[in-house]
Amino acid sequence: MAKSEIKVVGAWPSPFVMRARIALNIKSVDYEFLQEKLGSKSQLLLESNPVYKKIPVLLHDQKPICESLIILHYIDETWSSGPSILPSDPYDRAIARFWAAYIDDKWFPSLSGIAKAQGDEAKAAVMAQVREGFLLLEEAFGKCSKGKDFFGGDRIGYLDIALGCFLGWLRVSEKMNGVKLLDADKTPGLAGWADKFCLDDSVKDVMPETDKLVEFAKILFQFKANAPPPPAN
Numbered sequence: 061m062a063k064s065e066i067k068v069v070g071a072w073p074s075p076f077v078m079r080a081r082i083a084l085n086i087k088s089v090d091y092e093f094l095q096e097k098l099g100s101k102s103q104l105l106l107e108s109n110p111v112y113k114k115i116p117v118l119l120h121d122q123k124p125i126c127e128s129l130i131i132l133h134y135i136d137e138t139w140s141s142g143p144s145i146l147p148s149d150p151y152d153r154a155i156a157r158f159w160a161a162y163i164d165d166k167w168f169p170s171l172s173g174i175a176k177a178q179g180d181e182a183k184a185a186v187m188a189q190v191r192e193g194f195l196l197l198e199e200a201f202g203k204c205s206k207g208k209d210f211f212g213g214d215r216i217g218y219l220d221i222a223l224g225c226f227l228g229w230l231r232v233s234e235k236m237n238g239v240k241l242l243d244a245d246k247t248p249g250l251a252g253w254a255d256k257f258c259l260d261d262s263v264k265d266v267m268p269e270t271d272k273l274v275e276f277a278k279i280l281f282q283f284k285a286n287a288p289p290p291p292a293n
Contacts, residue, residue: 066091067119069105071098073276075225076128077116078266082221083135085262087142099283128225129160132218146218152204153218156211159200160222167193168226171241174233175281183237190233190241197223198247205249209256216260224257231270232277 066084068091070077084091096102096115108117108124118125118134125134136145147153170189177183204211204219211219234241244251258267268276 065121067094068092069094069096069102069108069117069119070115071096072266073228073268073273073280074115075229078225078228079128079221080116080118080131080135081266082216082225082262083132083145085266086145086216087135087139089135089139089142098280129164129222132221136218143215144217145212145221147212155200155204156217156219156222159197159204159211159219162193162196163222163226167197167223171226171230171233174237175277187237187239187241191243191246194242194247194250198250201249201253205253210253216257216262220253220257224254224263227254227258228268228270228273229277232273235270235274236277 066089068077068080068084070080070093072095081091081093094102094104096105101113105115105117106113108119109115109126112126114126116126116128116131118131120134120138125131132145147156167190170186170193173186174183174190177186200219201211206213208214210216211223216224230241233239242251242254257263
């Protein structure tokens, strides 16, 4: 399929955008990457996702698909001849969806909350939540992987992408705060998995370098600090 028929509207630092890019790489699908600029939303984005007005958006033959996990489902079903992303077993598929929802609804808000926490005590409490989440995910990894390298078994799958896309920002949090959140002593399975995930051919070219992401984080925090407050109701 021609590259121009498939486009990803997004931004390189976004973990949610990375999900779509990794999935397309797994399926060996060429695509055009249309990058949004910090602080602005293109007309294409607003027209393609008028409800949420957020990235990522997958454009397939000019038809938009929004929300990163929905995009993963779409890619897996549309390019079914490539390696499967979702588990084939209905129960395994349901479990993968459960943990992906947990990551987005519970774990990632804790990770992103580190930068927002005011004071050492509040920051330590949020970091404890991230570590507690890793303990749960360590147990889930043991059950889902069935002793293999990835949540998806022998190769990267749905849950690997759902969690692995945040590894860059995890490293940013660790570096900027001088802490270790993913502890190989407490969660050895996840620590080994993270290394293998980042080295995978479908991931390594889209996973941002930590130092580059740290510099972007500083720009992002400054941008948010200078943003006008939301209007009062």
